[in-house]
Amino acid sequence: MLKEIRPAIILLILLTLITGLAYPLAMTAIAGAIFPKQAAGSMIERDGKVVGSALIGQEFKGDQYFHGRPSATTAPDPADSSKTVPAPYNAANSGGSNLGPTSKALNDRVKEDVDKLKAENPNAAVPADLVTTSGSGLDPDISPEAALFQVPRIARARKMPEDRISQLVTENTQGRLAGVLGEPRINVLALNLALDRAASK
Structure with missing residues (x-):
């Protein structure tokens, strides 16, 4: 045998x-x-220090920065390990929310986000990627439309001309892969770093 x-x-x-x-x-x-x-890991550096990765989104809250897509990632609740708490862009727990179109929680969250964005820029339609999460919850990119939607808020917060910020959006837009695959997109971290550089000048 x-x-x-x-x-x-x-x-x-x-x-x-x-x-x-x-x-x-x-x-x-x-x-x-x-x-x-x-x-x-496609690390992005500023002044010789790693500030993030081009592959994983980060949460930007201030009015003076471009915001990425919402993230549905979670982490264990420090007070009760049997529960979870929201932890945007948590790379250790990549995934979507699993909430479907009939979910009241999802509909309420999207409506709240849309209302907040409309108050921010009432003259423009809210781009879908500013209120919907990606499948991974870690998406580092937004569409050029989502970036341009945020220009008036950032211009007010930074006291910069809107056309200068719009120019930064155009300069940081990546086209389709090989001119055919995917959609035009902008890496939010790279755009915010370019915005900081432009503001410092």
């Missing part, structure tokens, strides 16, 4: 070493050599 089992055990160990160790290490080394920035 050992004669029949021995080749299977050897094959299992061999394939585990190849596919579980050698292959991942080789791919990591190749990725690090060809795409070092992406392999290191």
